[in-house]
Amino acid sequence: MNQAVDEFRELPVGSKGRRSSGWWGMVALVASxxxxxxxxxxxxxxxxxxxxxxxxxGGPPTLRLSAPGxxxxxxxxxxxxxxxxxxxxxxxxxxxxxxxxxxVLAALFILLELWEWHDKGATPSTDVYSSSYFIITGFHxxxxxxxxxxxAVALVWACLGYFGPRRHSAVTIAGLYWHFVTVVWLAVxxxxxxxxxxxx
Amino acid sequence: xxxxVTRDEAxxxxxxxxxxxETSPGLKGWLATVDHKELGKRYLITAFVFLLLGGLEAAxxxxxxxxxxMHVLTPEAYAQLFTMxxxxxxxxxxxxxxxxxxxxxxPLLLGCRDLAFPRLNAFTYWIFLFSGLLFYASFAAGWxxxxxxxxxxxxxxxPYNPGPNIDVYAMAMILLGISTTGAxxxxxxxxxxxxxxxxxxxxxxILVWGTITAAMGNLFAVPAVSxxxxxxxFDRQFNTHFxxxxxxxxxxxxQHLFWMFGHxxxxxxxxxxxxxxxxxxxxxxxxxxxxYSAVVLSTIATMVLGFGVWVHHMFAxxxxxxxxxxxxxxxxxIVIPSAVAVFAWIATVWTGRPQFTAPFLFFAGFVLxxxxxxxxxxxxxxxxxxxxxxxxxFVVGHxxxxxxxxxxxxxxxxVHLWFPKMTGRMMSEKLGKWSFWVMFVGFNLGxxxxxxxxxxxxxxxxxxxxxxxxxxxxxxxxxxxxxxxxAGVLLFLSNVVWSRWRGRPAGPNPWDGPxxxxxxxxxxxxxxxxxxxxxxxxxxxxxxxxxxEAVASSLDEGYLLAKERETLxxxxxxxxPDAILRMPRESLMPLLVSLALLVVFLGFSIHxxxxxxxxxxxxxxxxxxLACGIAWLWxxxxxxxxxxxxxx
Ligand code: HEM
Ligand SMILES: [Cu+2]
Numbered sequence: 001m002n003q004a005v006d007e008f009r010e011l012p013v014g015s016k017g018r019r020s021s022g023w024w025g026m027v028a029l030v031a032s033x034x035x036x037x038x039x040x041x042x043x044x045x046x047x048x049x050x051x052x053x054x055x056x057x058g059g060p061p062t063l064r065l066s067a068p069g070x071x072x073x074x075x076x077x078x079x080x081x082x083x084x085x086x087x088x089x090x091x092x093x094x095x096x097x098x099x100x101x102x103x104v105l106a107a108l109f110i111l112l113e114l115w116e117w118h119d120k121g122a123t124p125s126t127d128v129y130s131s132s133y134f135i136i137t138g139f140h141x142x143x144x145x146x147x148x149x150x151x152a153v154a155l156v157w158a159c160l161g162y163f164g165p166r167r168h169s170a171v172t173i174a175g176l177y178w179h180f181v182t183v184v185w186l187a188v189x190x191x192x193x194x195x196x197x198x199x200x
Numbered sequence: 201x202x203x204x205v206t207r208d209e210a211x212x213x214x215x216x217x218x219x220x221x222e223t224s225p226g227l228k229g230w231l232a233t234v235d236h237k238e239l240g241k242r243y244l245i246t247a248f249v250f251l252l253l254g255g256l257e258a259a260x261x262x263x264x265x266x267x268x269x270m271h272v273l274t275p276e277a278y279a280q281l282f283t284m285x286x287x288x289x290x291x292x293x294x295x296x297x298x299x300x301x302x303x304x305x306x307p308l309l310l311g312c313r314d315l316a317f318p319r320l321n322a323f324t325y326w327i328f329l330f331s332g333l334l335f336y337a338s339f340a341a342g343w344x345x346x347x348x349x350x351x352x353x354x355x356x357x358x359p360y361n362p363g364p365n366i367d368v369y370a371m372a373m374i375l376l377g378i379s380t381t382g383a384x385x386x387x388x389x390x391x392x393x394x395x396x397x398x399x400x401x402x403x404x405x406i407l408v409w410g411t412i413t414a415a416m417g418n419l420f421a422v423p424a425v426s427x428x429x430x431x432x433x434f435d436r437q438f439n440t441h442f443x444x445x446x447x448x449x450x451x452x453x454x455q456h457l458f459w460m461f462g463h464x465x466x467x468x469x470x471x472x473x474x475x476x477x478x479x480x481x482x483x484x485x486x487x488x489x490x491x492y493s494a495v496v497l498s499t500i501a502t503m504v505l506g507f508g509v510w511v512h513h514m515f516a517x518x519x520x521x522x523x524x525x526x527x528x529x530x531x532x533x534i535v536i537p538s539a540v541a542v543f544a545w546i547a548t549v550w551t552g553r554p555q556f557t558a559p560f561l562f563f564a565g566f567v568l569x570x571x572x573x574x575x576x577x578x579x580x581x582x583x584x585x586x587x588x589x590x591x592x593x594f595v596v597g598h599x600x601x602x603x604x605x606x607x608x609x610x611x612x613x614x615v616h617l618w619f620p621k622m623t624g625r626m627m628s629e630k631l632g633k634w635s636f637w638v639m640f641v642g643f644n645l646g647x648x649x650x651x652x653x654x655x656x657x658x659x660x661x662x663x664x665x666x667x668x669x670x671x672x673x674x675x676x677x678x679x680x681x682x683x684x685x686x687a688g689v690l691l692f693l694s695n696v697v698w699s700r701w702r703g704r705p706a707g708p709n710p711w712d713g714p715x716x717x718x719x720x721x722x723x724x725x726x727x728x729x730x731x732x733x734x735x736x737x738x739x740x741x742x743x744x745x746x747x748x749e750a751v752a753s754s755l756d757e758g759y760l761l762a763k764e765r766e767t768l769x770x771x772x773x774x775x776x777p778d779a780i781l782r783m784p785r786e787s788l789m790p791l792l793v794s795l796a797l798l799v800v801f802l803g804f805s806i807h808x809x810x811x812x813x814x815x816x817x818x819x820x821x822x823x824x825x826l827a828c829g830i831a832w833l834w835x836x837x838x839x840x841x842x843x844x845x846x847x848x
Contacts, residue, residue: 021317028384035423039457047453125440135440
C-alpha cells in the first residue's frame, strides 16, 4: 500500500470542538466586522482631526450611563464564558443560565444606551459630531441585537438538549461573536468617552 | 469507521455516491442546489451576461462619440450609461467571473467534494445575482446611478442628486458586499480545512493562491466601501453630515474610504486572473512554472502593498505634497512584485516547449497587454504627470488596458482551458484562434488611440465634443476598433455555444494537465472524487515523469467516505487528515434568505421616494431573513450537529 495512505487513522465525524469549519468561518466574519468598526473609528478620528471647532462642542460626554453600561456588557461576556465552560463539562443547565443571563444583561445595556440617546439633547443631524456619535453607537447596537438573536437561538437549542460536552460548536461560535461585540464596545467607549478627557 | 478503499472498489460504490451528491431533478433541484460545479457555472454565465450588457452600453457610448456634435444621447443618459458601464464591468463582471472559476475549480483542484460551506456558496451566488438585478431594475426605471462608478460627493449628495439613483447604488453595493464577503469566508475556510491530504502549503495551485489573496483582501477592503455607502445613505436620507462640508463634514472622507477599498479591489480582479495564467502557461509549455515560490510571494506582496497606495487616486485633490510623494513612491514599489510574475511567465515559456493553442495565444496576449498597461499605470502614478492626465481619455485607455488585458484575456483563456472539463467537449481551435486575433487587433486599434486623444486634451465622461477640437478622426478609429474588439468577443461566445453541442468529446485530460481536476472524468461526477486523493507534489498527474519527489501522489487509494455527504477535513498547514466533515444536502433556504434580503435593500433604496414603503419592505424582508436564516442553520442529525452519541 502507498506510504502516504498508511498514515490514516480513525477520524472523528462532524464538526467538533473549537476548530470546526463554522468556528473558522466566524473568525473570518469577525475579522471583517472588526474592519467595519476600524473604518468607522477612522472616519471619526478623521473628522475630528479636520474639525475647526472644539470637539465635541459641549465638552466630553458624561459617564453617568455609559460607564455602568460598559460594566453590564463586560459582565454579559463573562457570564457567557462561564456558560460555555459549563457545557464543556456537560452542565447543560449552566449553559442555559449563562445564555439567558447574557441576553438579559444585553437588554439592560440597550436600555441604558437608549436612555443616554434620549438625554443627549441632540439628533444625528445636529452636527457632524452627533452624526458620528449616533451612527457609531447605533452600529454597535445593531451588532448587539444580532448577537442577542444568536444567543436566543442557541438558548432554544440548549433547551432542546442539542449540546453535549463534545458537541457544542454552535455555542462556541455564537460566543465568539458575542465577545467580539463586547470588545468593539470597549473601542467605541474609549473613543467617545475617554479620548476627549485625555486631550488638554 | 470509514473504509479505506482503492478506486476500483470505490467505483462499485459510485451509484451510492451519485445518489448522495446529485442535485435532484426539476425546478426544485435547480433552485435548491448547493453543488459548487453548478453554482460555478452559474457565476460564470451570469458574469458573462453582465459583460455583454456592459459591452452594449459601451457600444452606445462609442456610437455617440464616433463623430463630433452627435446627439443620440442626452447628457443625463450618457451619465447613466458610463456609470452603469463602469459598475457593470468592475463589480458585476470582472470579480464575479473570477469567483465563478474559483467556485467551480477549487474543490477539484484541492481534492475535496465541495467548498466548506455549500449553502453559503448558493447564498452568495443569489445575492450577487439580486444585486445585479437591483442595479438593472433601476436602470429600466430611469433611476440608474449617474455619478461615475466612484461616485464622488458632493455631486452624490442629496441636494445635487435628489432622485433615488444614488440610493440604489448605495444599497446594491452593500448587498453585493455581503456576497463578496460571504464568498471570501467560504474560500478562506475551504483552504484552511479541505485540502487533500498531503497538499501542504507549498503544493497549492497558483489560482488558489490568487483567489485566497483576493479573498483576504476583500475581507478587509469591502467593509470600507460598504461603510462609505452606508454613511452616504444616512447623509442623503437622514440628514447626517459625514460628507457635508457646511456642517463640519469632509467630502474627502468619501474618497479615502472609497479608494481604501478601490485599490485593493483592483488587485482582487487581477490576482486570480494572474493565477489562471500561472497555472495555464505551464500546461502549454510542458513544464512546471518557473519560480513557484517567488510568484506566490509576489501575489501576496502585491495585495499587502495594495492596501497602502490608495491615495494615488487623489493626487489632484490638493492633499499635502509629502503625502503625495509618499504614495507615489509606494505605487512605484508595487510594480516590483508584478515584474516578478512577468519574468516567471517569460522564463516558463522560454525554457519550455510552447504549444501555440488558442488558450496559449490568449495567455501570451495577456502578458503583452499587461506590460503596456503597467507602463501607462507607471505614468499616472507619477504626481506631475497625473496632474496632466487625470480625467482625460488617457485614463480611459489605461483602465481598459489594465482591465481588459489582465482580466478579460486571461478569463477567455481560462474558458478555453477548462471548457472541456466543464462540458466534456473541446472548443474549436480554429474559431478560438480567429477570435483571439480579432480581439487582439481590435483591442489595440480601439484602445491605444485613447491615450493619444487624452494627451491631446480630450476629457473623459463628456457626452460629446465640438468639431474644431480636431479629435474626430481619432475617435472614429477608437469606435471602429472597439467594435472590432466586440466582434471578437462575439466570435468567442459563438465558439462556446457551438462547442457546447458540437465540440469534439474531450476525455478526462485533453491538455495533459498536471493538477487534480484532470484526474476525474469530464464533466466531473457530482461527488468529484470517488476516493479522496493523497497528494505528494505540486503536479500530482506529472509525478511519474518529473521524478522530483520520491513518493508519488496516490489518486486511487484513500477514504471512500460514503455514509452521507462527506469530505475529509485536514490540518491548516500540513494538510494531515483530522476529521470527516459532513456536508449539507440541498436546501431552499439560501435562496429564500437572499430574496428576503433583496426586499430589505429594495426598501432602503426607495426611502427617498416613500418612507412608508421603505419601512414596510424592510420589516417584511427582515422578518423573512430572520425566519429563513434560523431554518437554514437549524442543526441536523445527518450532519451530526445535534447528538453526542453519534460520534465514533
Ligand atoms: C467593448 C469593450 C469596451 C468598450 C468599447 C468600452 C468603452 C468605454 C467607454 C466609451 C467609456 C466611457 C469613457 C468616458 O466617457 O469617460 C468607458 C469607461 C469605463 N470602462 Fe469601458 N469599455 C469596454 C470594456 C470594459 C471592460 C471589460 C471594463 C472592465 C472590466 C471596463 C471598465 C470601464 C470603466 C471602469 C470605465 C470608467 C467609468 C467611469 O468613468 O465611471 N470597460 N468604457
Ligand atoms: Cu489604485
